[in-house]
Amino acid sequence: xxxxxxxxxxxxxxxxxxxxxxxxxxxxxxxxxxxxxxxxxxxxxxxxxxxxxxxxxxxxxxxxxxxxxxxxxxxxxxxxxxxxxxxxxxxxxxxxxxxxxxxxxxxxxxxxxxxxxxxxxxxxxxxxxxxxxxxxxxxxxxxxxxxxxxxxxxxxxxxxxxxxxxxxxxxxxxxxxxxxxxxxxxxxxxxxxxxxxxxxxxxxxxxxxxxxxxxxxxxxxxxxxxxxxxxxxxxxxxxxxxxxxxxxxxxxxxxxxxxxxxxxxxxxxxxxxxxxxxxxxxxxxxxxxxxxxxxxxxxxxxxxxxxxxxxxxxxxx
Amino acid sequence: xxxxxxxxxxxxxxxxxxxxxxxxxxxxxxxxxxxxxxxxxxxxxxxxxxxxxxxxxxxxxxxxxxxxxxxxxxxxxxxxxxxxxxxxxxxxxxxxxxxxxxxxxxxxxxxxxxxxxxxxxxxxxxxxxxxxxxxxxxxxxxxxxxxxxxxxxxxxxxxxxxxxxxxxxxxxxxxxxxxxxxxxxxxxxxxxxxxxxxxxxxxxxxxxxxxxxxxxxxxxxxxxxxxxxxxxxxxxxxxxxxxxxxxxxxxxxxxxxxxxxxxxxxxxxxxxxxxxxxxxxxxxxxxxxxxxxxxxxxxxxxxxxxxxxxxxxxxxx
Numbered sequence: 353x354x355x356x357x358x359x360x361x362x363x364x365x366x367x368x369x370x371x372x373x374x375x376x377x378x379x380x381x382x383x384x385x386x387x388x389x390x391x392x393x394x395x396x397x398x399x400x401x402x403x404x405x406x407x408x409x410x411x412x413x414x415x416x417x418x419x420x421x422x423x424x425x426x427x428x429x430x431x432x433x434x435x436x437x438x439x440x441x442x443x444x445x446x447x448x449x450x451x452x453x454x455x456x457x458x459x460x461x462x463x464x465x466x467x468x469x470x471x472x473x474x475x476x477x478x479x480x481x482x483x484x485x486x487x488x489x490x491x492x493x494x495x496x497x498x499x500x501x502x503x504x505x506x507x508x509x510x511x512x513x514x515x516x517x518x519x520x521x522x523x524x525x526x527x528x529x530x531x532x533x534x535x536x537x538x539x540x541x542x543x544x545x546x547x548x549x550x551x552x553x554x555x556x557x558x559x560x561x562x563x564x565x566x567x568x569x570x571x572x573x574x575x576x577x578x579x580x581x582x583x584x585x586x587x588x589x590x591x592x593x594x595x596x597x598x599x600x601x602x603x604x605x606x607x608x609x610x611x612x613x614x615x616x617x618x619x620x621x622x623x624x625x626x627x628x629x630x631x632x633x634x635x636x637x638x639x640x641x642x643x644x645x646x647x648x649x650x651x652x653x654x655x656x657x658x659x660x661x662x663x664x665x666x667x668x669x
Numbered sequence: 670x671x672x673x674x675x676x677x678x679x680x681x682x683x684x685x686x687x688x689x690x691x692x693x694x695x696x697x698x699x700x701x702x703x704x705x706x707x708x709x710x711x712x713x714x715x716x717x718x719x720x721x722x723x724x725x726x727x728x729x730x731x732x733x734x735x736x737x738x739x740x741x742x743x744x745x746x747x748x749x750x751x752x753x754x755x756x757x758x759x760x761x762x763x764x765x766x767x768x769x770x771x772x773x774x775x776x777x778x779x780x781x782x783x784x785x786x787x788x789x790x791x792x793x794x795x796x797x798x799x800x801x802x803x804x805x806x807x808x809x810x811x812x813x814x815x816x817x818x819x820x821x822x823x824x825x826x827x828x829x830x831x832x833x834x835x836x837x838x839x840x841x842x843x844x845x846x847x848x849x850x851x852x853x854x855x856x857x858x859x860x861x862x863x864x865x866x867x868x869x870x871x872x873x874x875x876x877x878x879x880x881x882x883x884x885x886x887x888x889x890x891x892x893x894x895x896x897x898x899x900x901x902x903x904x905x906x907x908x909x910x911x912x913x914x915x916x917x918x919x920x921x922x923x924x925x926x927x928x929x930x931x932x933x934x935x936x937x938x939x940x941x942x943x944x945x946x947x948x949x950x951x952x953x954x955x956x957x958x959x960x961x962x963x964x965x966x967x968x969x970x971x972x973x974x975x976x977x978x979x980x981x982x983x984x985x986x
Binding site: 471474481553556557558586592596 | 761763767790791792795799872873903904
């Protein structure tokens with residue numbers, strides 16, 4: 353059996369330690385551990401990388417600590433529009449959805465789009481209708497709302513009203529989630545899900561549902577899920593650029609991921625991060641912000657999560 | 670003054686010669702010539718490649734001969750949902766819109782999104798609302814409808830009803846338009862616009878509004894606009910793959926474009942084509958279908974268009 357591996361991110365731009373309670377930090381770490389175990393369990397039973405990344409992202413979508421699903425950012429219209437995508441490195445099949453408003457788990461909808469084989473990307477009202485036809489769980493838009501996001505938007509709007517041009521912190525803006533996995537057959541997969549950023553323009557689509565920008569997977573090369581200011585990731589075709597550097601320039605995964613985060617994306621003065629696995633399941637998780645929610649299970653089966661510089665070992669997977 | 674250049678496509682998968690009247694063929698060639706001249710005129714006056722590709726695409730959107738704007742394909746709901754994008758190779762700024770229903774010229778809306786600097790991609794009802802706020806011309810959805818598309822969808826549905834599984838011809842499915850240009854300052858730009866394909870699922874988003882898939886431009890490398898079955902172009906990150914092959918593997922434009930069309934995309938057994946310019950304005954327009962609407966103005970100022978193998982010189986630009 354080849355070595356299985358899984359990694360996740362819960363968004364770059366974590367808050368400073370003192371801006372959140374110790375309980376909240378501990379719970380967000382626990383939810384990342386739960387998410388990794390959900391995917392790992394599938395991989396251990398011989399399941400696919402595709403199923404594993406979906407299971408991991410579903411846990412993060414359901415957690416209020418991350419900006420995807422329940423806990424998603426609010427648009428300027430004070431509601432939620434969610435984007436997600438998933439890609440199978442074995443077949444290069446992909447599914448993506450954008451500006452979804454009623455589907456509880458957008459990553460499940462992205463997967464249903466992939467499985468349908470009819471299209472790769474579906475948007476808006478029609479995407480929610482497709483979810484309903486597929487029997488996915490539908491929720492009112494308010495299901496995604498948490499008090500934390502309401503408070504954050506209020507703070508943003510108060511700053512605007514007083515003419516204060518203090519930019520929103522990275523943490524207020526970001527928090528996308530994503531996962532990458534390698535299964536026992538050596539196949540890779542990646543998935544990403546997000547609520548975008550607080551006070552975003554309605555109809556705005558970021559990089560998370562864009563194959564090649566926010567998500568990419570190809571067997572024998574890499575699996576990548578990105579987080580940060582999506583507009584720049586789209587313009588730089590960030591996720592695929594890592595694969596292209598590896599395929600065409602012979603760069604190693606860590607060198608390619610480092611170059612994309614610290615040279616390409618950082619040159620635009622944005623917050624940026626990603627989690628990626630190489631063909632053999634080696635994880636990397638570079639970021640240029642104060643912190644990035646992230647975690648992985650080592651090939652020895654040890655679970656590690658982190659929000660800032662220090663790693664938190666969480667014991668055996 | 671550096672050499673200016675412009676090229677366009679009006680979609681791969683042109684009909685067999687005998688399936689359309691000589692007058693229709695002549696008119697579609699004339700509209701391509703008009704479109705090229707609209708962009709060329711801007712370039713000759715020292716205007717930007719970005720303005721030139723927009724002007725060229727607007728002419729093609731307004732022509733009933735192409736599957737973009739007026740003349741766009743019909744969804745399964747018998748209306749129109751339009752996708753477009755535009756990219757500035759000088760700054761890597763980009764604008765993209767998807768599933769637009771009321772904006773007469775989606776490429777103008779993509780440009781307005783680019784110019785706004787707020788986001789890169791806008792979708793659905795919100796995108797049309799943004800167009801309205803920008804003062805763009807709005808039209809009823811029926812403005813996009815032509816008798817040819819109604820007839821094509823009826824034929825498709827009749828085939829389905831009789832259990833006939835004859836696949837739609839490439840021409841029934843495709844017809845996306847796009848343009849690439851190089852201006853006197855050496856800057857590159859690309860733009861793409863489409864109605865998708867007849868009887869498409871509502872909410873379906875193809876590669877045309879995806880930066881890196883259907884459209885890409887980067888100064889010193891290339892400008893690319895694609896046409897064909899968009900799902901595969903998304904999964905293969907087709908437009909950016911050409912740039913990546915050039916930047917990282919040192920391939921020449923014609924080799925890179927040839928590999929992407931005849932190896933990567935053709936391996937999926939789909940119709941595929943593109944128009945691209947290299948850094949010096951040299952055009953390429955590979956396609957794997959019976960024909961592809963295409964045209965360019967040579968650096969000597971001679972205008973050439975084509976729908977099938979033979980080139981039609983149209984005299985000086």
